[in-house]
Amino acid sequence: MSTTRAVYFSDMQNPPEFLVALNHARKLSCHEGWCRMHIEAIQVAIDQYAEAALGNREFFLNKPHSIG
Template identity: 60%
Template sequence: MSGPLRWYDPNADNPPWLKALAEVRIRATREGWCHAHVQAIVVAIDQYAEAALGNRDYFLNKPHSIGGRSSNNNVP
């Protein structure tokens, strides 16, 4: 996939299947399910995201840069 990586945005108008995958990925860790089953679900969702969307970390939080860029390039 060319171009910048895409990330899941819960506020965007996502198709129902993306919303469902994101919800299962989040809920799996909170419902008291068997750890091995949770790991299998999370790995399967992440592998699907990598194959279909080009970003294995699609459902993880979008990384934010630390600090900002200065608009003044003359400052040493």
């Protein structure tokens, strides 16, 4: 079991502009009226980039709440 804490976008104080743009694109993708398969492809590509570059596939998703 890994003891290192996962990093999330919401944890960053001053994220790079590239990560801000990816987060914005991921959030807007489902509001633009595109084909569902295109939306899923965009979101999967962004999540795969986050996993490869930052080690956390759920980097742009909400951080899980801790108990207590």
